[in-house]
Amino acid sequence: MSHTVLVTGANRGIGLECVRQYLAEGSRVIACCRHPEQAQALQALAEAHPSTLELVALDLSQPEQLEGLKAYLGDQSIDLLISNAGVYGPKGLALGQIQADDFAPVMAVNVLAPLLLVQTLMVNLSRGAKVALLSSKMGSITDNGSGGSYLYRASKSALNAIGKSLSVDLADQGVSVALLHPGWVQTEMGGPNALISPQTSVLGIRRVLEQLDLSNSGRFLNYDGSEIPW
Numbered sequence: 001m002s003h004t005v006l007v008t009g010a011n012r013g014i015g016l017e018c019v020r021q022y023l024a025e026g027s028r029v030i031a032c033c034r035h036p037e038q039a040q041a042l043q044a045l046a047e048a049h050p051s052t053l054e055l056v057a058l059d060l061s062q063p064e065q066l067e068g069l070k071a072y073l074g075d076q077s078i079d080l081l082i083s084n085a086g087v088y089g090p091k092g093l094a095l096g097q098i099q100a101d102d103f104a105p106v107m108a109v110n111v112l113a114p115l116l117l118v119q120t121l122m123v124n125l126s127r128g129a130k131v132a133l134l135s136s137k138m139g140s141i142t143d144n145g146s147g148g149s150y151l152y153r154a155s156k157s158a159l160n161a162i163g164k165s166l167s168v169d170l171a172d173q174g175v176s177v178a179l180l181h182p183g184w185v186q187t188e189m190g191g192p193n194a195l196i197s198p199q200t201s202v203l204g205i206r207r208v209l210e211q212l213d214l215s216n217s218g219r220f221l222n223y224d225g226s227e228i229p230w
């Protein structure tokens with residue numbers, strides 16, 4: 001039986017590398033992104049893996065689109081759900097510059113969307129399935145020594161709270177959940193000065209997910225497997 005992985009924000013960065021690596025190990029991958037018709041890297045992968053890669057349109061700022069994904073999937077099982085899509089929000093906003101309108105779009109994509117995604121697809125999760133929520137060390141309140149980044153930090157702290165509750169509520173269904181910090185990664189979000197490549201990050205994430213089960217569900221983990229304080 002094939003191992004099915006669903007990834008959001010799959011057209012670039014860490015999401016695209018997840019698609020590459022899970023395809024390479026033989027998984028069937030459902031890659032969700034806002035504009036599949038413009039996603040050249042994904043389309044090239046789909047040509048190379050016509051029977052194992054499917055592209056699905058999904059804009060996570062539009063919750064009603066989750067119903068389209070649900071209809072597309074029908075009763076198909078998902079073994080690994082990677083909620084990867086995320087936004088940083090307006091950059092460089094210091095205290096004193098934050099506008100009310102800046103808050104909701106970041107929360108919609110980073111907090112509400114992962115929750116609704118899991119809620120919508122929970123009936124599709126196989127027994128023993130795993131849910132990976134891409135969080136960030138910037139969501140760690142203990143680790144916050146530099147301040148700032150109000151919207152992004154708040155969104156990832158809130159996502160951590162959601163992931164912890166999901167780990168409790170999905171345990172009876174045999175589903176385990178991890179909140180993952182991917183490292184500081186060379187992507188559009190991480191920028192060119194970031195410390196690691198998407199390849200290194202996703203190799204680490206895959207190793208962490210291999211070890212994930214109900215006994216260690218609900219933890220906040222770095223891509224190297226070390227635990228991050230809340």
Ligand SMILES: NC(=O)c1ccc[n+]([C@@H]2O[C@H](COP(=O)([O-])OP(=O)(O)OC[C@H]3O[C@@H](n4cnc5c(N)ncnc54)[C@H](OP(=O)(O)O)[C@@H]3O)[C@@H](O)[C@H]2O)c1
Nearest residue numbers: 009013014034059060061085086136184185187188189190
């Ligand atoms: N890079 C880092 O150093 C780092 C560190 C800690 C945590 N993270 C987390 O890791 C995850 C992936 O980050 P990344 O570095 O790969 O970021 P990225 O290169 O900026 O890619 C972000 C992805 O999210 C998608 N996305 C954004 N808004 C969306 C929406 N409304 N609907 C659907 N997809 C949407 C983007 O799609 P479009 O191309 O359509 O915009 C893109 O595929 C994020 O959750 C991020 O917070 C990254």
